[in-house]
Structures are given as structure tokens and as C-alpha cells.
Amino acid sequence: MDRTSVSFGGFVVESVLGTGGTSTVYLAHDADHRVALKVFSSPRPLPPALDHPHILGAYRHGETEDGTLWLAMPYVAGGDADGELRAGRMPPARAAHIISGVAEALDHAHSQGVVHGDVKPSNFLLAERVLLADFGVPPFVRDGLVLTSAAYAAPEMLRGDIVDGRADVYSLGGSLFRLLTGKPPFFDAGSKDAVVQAHLRHPPPQASRLAPWLPDAIDLVITAAMAKVPADRYQSAGELAAAAAEALHSARGHDGRW
Numbered sequence: 001m002d003r004t005s006v007s008f009g010g011f012v013v014e015s016v017l018g019t020g021g022t023s024t025v026y027l028a029h030d031a032d033h034r035v036a037l038k039v040f041s042s043p044r045p046l047p048p049a050l051d052h053p054h055i056l057g058a059y060r061h062g063e064t065e066d067g068t069l070w071l072a073m074p075y076v077a078g079g080d081a082d083g084e085l086r087a088g089r090m091p092p093a094r095a096a097h098i099i100s101g102v103a104e105a106l107d108h109a110h111s112q113g114v115v116h117g118d119v120k121p122s123n124f125l126l127a128e129r130v131l132l133a134d135f136g137v138p139p140f141v142r143d144g145l146v147l148t149s150a151a152y153a154a155p156e157m158l159r160g161d162i163v164d165g166r167a168d169v170y171s172l173g174g175s176l177f178r179l180l181t182g183k184p185p186f187f188d189a190g191s192k193d194a195v196v197q198a199h200l201r202h203p204p205p206q207a208s209r210l211a212p213w214l215p216d217a218i219d220l221v222i223t224a225a226m227a228k229v230p231a232d233r234y235q236s237a238g239e240l241a242a243a244a245a246e247a248l249h250s251a252r253g254h255d256g257r258w
């Protein structure tokens with residue numbers, strides 16, 4: 001279907017903002033709003049409604065005639081943390097600040113019994129404050145096959161086990177690694193299967209090896225965040241963010257160009 005010729009509940013598509021594993025995001029508008037219109041490529045449940053200063057809400061949602069779910073969200077003009085990183089605008093202090101806002105969002109979600117399930121820098125949208133987007137556990141694993149991105153996924157999620165908020169703590173640790181080093185965890189493993197195996201079995205990555213200007217203390221933080229067993233991790237996202245901020249305090253001088 002040519003999405004640009006379809007009107008989604010009165011929203012008219014202007015252009016494509018980006019494409020993820022299971023959706024395409026369009027810039028769209030109605031009479032009142034300019035929105036980011038997310039259209040999913042496979043059936044999925046509606047994400048939970050959460051109200052928090054660091055969580056991107058939705059204006060409206062609906063389904064097209066063929067049953068495709070769409071969500072109209074506020075359009076965030078500042079891009080996302082992954083794009084800012086690739087543009088060379090992610091000094092450690094900014095990374096710590098972003099992680100801290102996302103952690104507040106996650107701790108709120110977890111207190112409501114909601115796991116995000118897809119914590120990664122491209123879901124950290126940047127307005128005056130950071131907004132965590134894309135709640136709802138993604139179909140990482142079906143019939144033993146890892147279907148979508150595994151780059152930041154916790155071992156228990158990759159195994160298809162039941163997960164809790166500590167899976168998000170793991171992925172937040174991996175996101176921190178990416179924002180500080182420019183690389184996702186286990187980037188050198190090779191194939192996607194090898195990345196999955198590394199999440200399951202290899203020790204957490206050492207940020208200071210890739211980015212020698214980082215204090216060694218950050219390695220301990222990422223190691224604790226990305227422990228294989230949830231009970232060995234920080235038990236909340238906020239604890240991780242506080243430890244990261246403290247460890248990075250001495251790294252303020254680096255301008256973060258990759």
C-alpha cells in the first residue's frame with residue numbers, strides 16, 4: 001500500500017522520518033497538530049498509556065482497514081540520541097544526562113508494572129528534555145527465533161523468559177555503553193547470532209578499552225548493569241543512572257566526537 005495516499009484517522013502523511021524493525025514513522029499533520037505517525041508492519045497490542053515528564057505519550061491511535069495499528073505522537077524535532085551520537089554530539093556528560101532522564105521514565109513504568117522491552121538510544125527522543133518512546137514488549141523471540149534487533153536485549157529476553165524491569169536496566173547499561181563509546185555492546189561479535197550468544201555468555205563489554213579517556217569506574221557500572229542474572233544488576237534504572245553520573249564526573253573534558 002502506498003502510505004502517502006492513505007489518511008490515518010484524518011492525519012495526512014507528509015514524509016518518512018525513519019524506519020525501524022517493525023514500523024515506519026512518518027511526519028504527518030491534521031488541522032491542529034504536526035505529528036509523528038507510527039505505522040506498524042505486523043499486528044501488535046496497543047502500548048500502555050503512561051503519564052510521565054520523560055515518557056512520550058500518544059495523541060491518538062487507530063487501525064487502518066487492513067488492521068494495521070497506527071499511533072499519532074507529538075513530533076519531536078530534536079532527533080534521537082543515536083542520531084546525535086552519530087553526528088558527534090554526545091560528550092559523556094550529555095550521555096549521563098540522557099540516561100538519567102530515561103531512568104526516571106523507566107522507574108515510573110516499572111512501578112506501574114510496565115516493562116519497556118526495547119530500550120535503545122534511537123528510542124531516546126530529544127526535546128527540551130529527553131522523552132522515552134516506544135513502550136511495549138517487542139516480538140524479540142518467537143518459536144525460539146530472535147526476530148528483531150538483539151543489540152541491546154537482556155539475556156532473559158533473548159531466551160524468551162518472562163522479564164521484569166531489570167531487563168530494561170540491562171538495556172539501559174548497553175545504551176550507556178553505546179553513547180559513551182560509539183559502538184553497541186558486542187559490536188565485534190560478527191553475525192546477529194553471535195551477538196545473541198555474546199549477550200548470553202560473554203562478560204559485559206569494557207567501555208574504557210574503546211574510549212581510553214573514560215574513567216575505569218564506568219566499566220564497573222556497565223558490568224553491574226549488564227550482569228547476566230537480573231539479581232546481580234542494579235535493581236532500578238535510577239541506581240544505574242546515579243552510579244554512571246558519579247563515575248563520569250571526572251570525564252567532563254572530552255568533547256565526544258566519534
Ligand SMILES: Nc1ncnc2c1ncn2[C@@H]1O[C@H](COP(=O)(O)OP(=O)(O)O)[C@@H](O)[C@H]1O
Pocket residue numbers: 017018019020021023024025036056073074075076077079080122123125133134
Ligand atoms: N515522535 C517522534 N518524533 C520525531 N521522530 C521520531 C518520533 N518517533 C520516532 N522518530 C524517528 O523515526 C525513526 C524510526 O523510529 P522507529 O520506527 O521507532 O525505529 P527505531 O526506534 O528502531 O530506530 C527514528 O529515527 C526516530 O528518531
Ligand SMILES: [Mg+2]
Pocket residue numbers: 020122123133134
Ligand atoms: Mg523507536
